[in-house]
Amino acid sequence: MAIFRAKTDSWYVERITTFMAGFFTFTSTILGLITGIKGFFYFTAFIGFMLMFYAITGLCPSSILLHKLGVPSLCDRYCKEEK
Structure with missing residues (x-):
């Protein structure tokens, strides 16, 4: 059984958006x-x-607004070495 766990070592657009919606x-x-x-x-x-x-x-x-304010996305933060 697969268990999904988001990366929690930093804040990125997807995590902030989810937090804002819940808050x-x-x-x-x-x-x-x-x-x-x-x-x-x-x-x-x-x-x-x-x-x-x-x-x-x-x-x-x-x-979109968070990204324009300079918050990196999940891929911006963790996928740079794969490019």
Whole structure:
């Protein structure tokens, strides 16, 4: 049985994007439960939509923004010796 384990010795675009999605989903859900404001649940739904959009199209706006800000991707960091 194969076990997937992401590299955790540094931060790269894919890892930061996953962390941001989880952090925003968790935070907006907690804030929605505490305050009762429906807007937080709409934000949670938007995050879920964007995760599905990424899975279908392969296009992730937050990853593009992070890469333009200079954060290296997983391949930029670990695949240089293979090129």
